[in-house]
Amino acid sequence: MMPRIDAVDFFYASMPEITDEADGSQDALLVRVVAGDHVGWGECEASPLTSIAAFVAPASHGVCQPVSASVLGEHVDGQADIARIAALVARNSMDLLQAPHTFSGIEMALWDLLGRIREEPVWRLLGYTAAHAKTPYASMLFGRTPDETIAQGRSALERGFRAVKFGWGAFGAGTVAADIDHLHAAREAVGPDGILLVDAGQIWGEDVDAAAARVDALQDVRATWLEEPFHAEAYAAHAQLASLAATLRIAGGEGAHNVRMARNLIDYGGVGFVQVDTGRIGGIGAAKRVADYAELRDVTYVNHTFTSHLALSASLQPYAGLADHRICEYPAHPKRLAEDITRTHLVPDQDGLVHVPDAPGLGVDVDLAAVHPYLRDVEITVDGDTVFVSPEMVRP
């Protein structure tokens, strides 16, 4: 009775128009894994067409095989099988760079499928005995002016958020003085007790001085963390900045596409918060290994999630049982698509806390009918053979 993976279906959905905003909720690549009578759902982060190609591409050589080669036909009888399949992908797709994005969605779907078979939430399959509620933070762009930043932050507070992250926009690209004004506006917006987080979106590359020039102001406004000041692998720059800060901690990790990259950011970059995108790092199993390591190294684990509540649930499972890792990223202003993907939503309770679902698997139901209007119809042929075509329902 060991189910085998019979099919992996990719649903590429997007808003009618994609803007240049740093808003990752504008499209989605949903993954449905079918094994016998069982179904599970996951979501890959970023560039749906490229991630589909990584599943169906003709092999280049022994360790540059498509993700499909390590997934289709494999048994999924338990957690160990998911780890085994992950190791197969890592080996057989070693030279296929996009593979971790593609596999992340598949891996989530395997946990969802297994949880539904076992009638257990994924966090319990991961070995946690309890799931602790998290304090969600609302991610928003800095306003064009400090007044806009204040208005945006206040709107988040009015919706019940006690933590707000501002980022991107013009922050870091202009003068230090302009950034200081925005930072004070941000603190004013969230009030004296609000948790204030700041995201620089890698704006300073490896320029430690540019980042250091903002540290005093960040500490004056009691920012909890400064996120991604530098390129994801610029560890020495992260460590230098961390050593210059007294109360401010450095955060990063969303760029990690395997466990080792996240660990390296902890070991060499000296981050205080490690932010893991379950849709990119290789899925829930990989993210859980980072959470275990973070716990060991007194670093706080945080999810990175900007899309649907399917992705949100998957991103909370890896640290659901870690009571001291309290903050979670919450898609506060997603595009309509991201809301429509699931029937289930992880709505904050009256205390403003988000609960990881107790229901089997990832505990959220995908609403494929609601996604239908957003679906994009992809076809890929090689030498006249169709190697990928969007699942039937996409076509009129």
Next chain:
Amino acid sequence: MMPRIDAVDFFYASMPEITDEADGSQDALLVRVVAGDHVGWGECEASPLTSIAAFVAPASHGVCQPVSASVLGEHVDGQADIARIAALVARNSMDLLQAPHTFSGIEMALWDLLGRIREEPVWRLLGYTAAHAKTPYASMLFGRTPDETIAQGRSALERGFRAVKFGWGAFGAGTVAADIDHLHAAREAVGPDGILLVDAGQIWGEDVDAAAARVDALQDVRATWLEEPFHAEAYAAHAQLASLAATLRIAGGEGAHNVRMARNLIDYGGVGFVQVDTGRIGGIGAAKRVADYAELRDVTYVNHTFTSHLALSASLQPYAGLADHRICEYPAHPKRLAEDITRTHLVPDQDGLVHVPDAPGLGVDVDLAAVHPYLRDVEITVDGDTVFVSPEMVRP
């Protein structure tokens, strides 16, 4: 008179059958960049279909744009423009993991194009005043038996190679005793004066003890380096192994898909040789930055090349002027496709040395007519619109 990039054409070629060997010469993704009347050629490493998708994929958001968005229409008036375009790709495709593979081939083609306009070899554009001949090593798989290993090594010596690298096959996966037999066979094959290199192909993951159990034997047979004992980003494991070795040095770097990853392997992994694949790290400019850093840190730079002589020339340019960095990887047993890609071949001279071409650009001519029989016909449609179709000559 500043040429703009009018077109980027991808030619996906492969052998009729792709085997599971770790032989990267079984397929190729050639890139032709056209700017006004000028043309340049490059080659991307690995998974042609996925790398094409990264060029044409619909944007996901502001920093997950396809590579095309940062390339088409841009000026290429000089070296600074190539660096500027590289920075655009890094920013605009930050969340598109496959992008560095795609861009690497384009970047090479831009150097080739610029060199042809200037009538200068690329190494001179990079600031070198001389190009030093390199000692090529033949890469081969360990035999199934020690006798096979001896026979393979001898065939390389008969062809004039003074350096041989053995790797992959069963090495590292079986017993230490079996590996020791293979290592002694390898030394016997190359003779007392031959340069012997060993490639473990990441076989030990992060298991330092497994690798350490082979160090004495590697030193007994006077192996110059042990390559990729561990996963590419397992820096602590690399450093531990390096500290256990006396004469043996650790090599790695082919997995680096940006400059920082290669630098980190030097800084945290303690490698003695850094091996850079110009078709993966972001192209010639990125590889040159690694060569500069290696020189500074007393680490020896080596190219990683397994495919055509177009890729070989591109991989030699970044360290052509570094006289003390003498060894180069040379595709000793490529598939016929890899030989047919170029009319020009970098044939070792009577002393067995390989010379970086003196001719303008990359100094090799692509033979598109010879490639024709290998071309694969790809078409990608999104919502019925063709976003990619193989260049016209692919079709009958």
